[in-house]
Amino acid sequence: MEDTSKYLIHADVTADGVVERSDVVGAIFGQTEGLLGDELDLRDLRQSGKVGRIDVEISSTGGQSHGQVTIATGLDKVETATLAASLETITRVGPCRADLEVRKIEDVRAAKRKEVVDRAKELLRTGFDDSIMSSDEILAEVRQHVRVEDITEYEGLPAGPRVTDSDAIIVVEGRADVLTLLKYGIKNAIAVEGTSVPDAVAELTRHRTVTAFLDGDRGGDLILEELAQVGDIDYVAFAPADSSVEELDHHEVFAALRNKVPYETVAELNEPREAVAATDGSTTPAPPPTGDTTAPPTTESDRTDTHDSATEPDAATDARDEARATAASQPQPDTADVVAGSEPAQSDDATAAESDADRGPETIYGHATEIVRANSDRVRFLDADATPIDEADASDAYEALDALEAVPTTIVLDEILDQRLLDLAADRGVDRIIARSLGQFTKRPTDVRVHAIDDVAEQRPDGE
Secondary structure: OHHHOOEEEEEEEEEOOOOOHHHHHHHHHHHHOOOOOHHHOHHHHHHHOOEEEEEEEEEEEOOEEEEEEEEEEOOOHHHHHHHHHHHOOOOEEOOEEEEEEEEEEEEHHHHHHHHHHHHHHHHHHHOOOOOOOOHHHHHHHHHHHHHHHOOEEEOOEEEOOOOOOOOEEEEEOOHHHHHHHHHOOOOOEEEOOOOOOOHHHHHHHOOOEEEEEEOOOHHHHHHHHHHHHHOOOOEEEEOOOOOOHHHOOHHHHHHHHHOOEEHHHOOOOOOHHHHHHHOOOOOOOOOOOOOOOOOOOOOHHHHHHHHHHHHOOOOOHHHHHHHHHHHHHOOOOOOOHHHHOOOOOOOHHHHHHHHHHHOOOOOHHHHHHHHHHOOOOEEEEEOOOOOEEEEEEHHHHHHHHHHOOOOOOEEEEEEEEOHHHHHHHHHHOOOEEEEEEEOOOOOOOOOOEEEEHHHHOOOOOOOO
């Protein structure tokens, strides 16, 4: 009966004495019998299933009884209202004077419809956020998978696919470090797999431009010491103190490679890590160069390697950009080859542009390119002059915005913009949000401009 009920009759019952549930049910059947004729006789309706179970909740205090009666019916509106009115003719329950008053008639279907509407609103707000992927997200995920799958072996050691033919290589500690660099488009890394440098790596370093990119701990120092004894190192880079290469994000990887130093400048030092860290703005000054550190000119093989890198469909644009920034910040012409192959000679205008890039983006579009197009998984908050206020992991964007004292003018987000973050941005007074893609919004504030990264791709001059 419960599934076919259309209406619920709710009534209040009061008796001048102590009565029980069975007394109330007996009074309802007994005092309405024959009142409405055979077609609306309550016993017949109950047996045919047109009236459901009669629920009674009653309690007694101070010599009086009070309770509620609920009757489910499958009758139409007129029949239900008539049946409800007949209940109010009851004057006694058991031996006591009583009064029964119908409080309301509830449309069960309307209540169910309200539940459906409320649930649909909730699903519309939250049910689609994690299941919808934009074309850019699909492509980015596939590219990352392909990069990770590109890991190969060189003489039994984990290596990127370009180690065998690149004029420059990066020596790291383990397989996880090679995978991390592959994820960011760097394919010329090889792992030594321990503090004992294999003969294959030692021999390889004698014929290539070599950057040792090591963990910022004692193990990194030991590997550097042995590598210098058995091989030939050109440059040294370290992860931040007490961090490993595999833990670094996109920006930290390229920052470390940009800040590498010629090995000759730290060869005689007991703590080479501290000297390398000094090039990144720490208080300890970097040691002066010793001897002539000028690198040989770019070779024809360098230019060939660059051409090959450019034609690979999965060579990331951000890796090439970071490589150019590296070349601009170092005096050696072959620095870029360490990251993604050497670049041919550039014009003065291109060199000036790369120098500007080293200083950081100066437009909103520049920040959007650095954060979103580089797949950084970061969020950056900018003021009205496009100057960064703060930066955090994209997954912590809501908490970071909520904790900011200064209200940012623009948010650049390498993530799907959801309703929760958009609402907080509107409450804080943010003017613009540029995200990797836009989620499903149940409401869209009019005073916050929101853009997917592809929507602003052609608006460089004004930073939109």
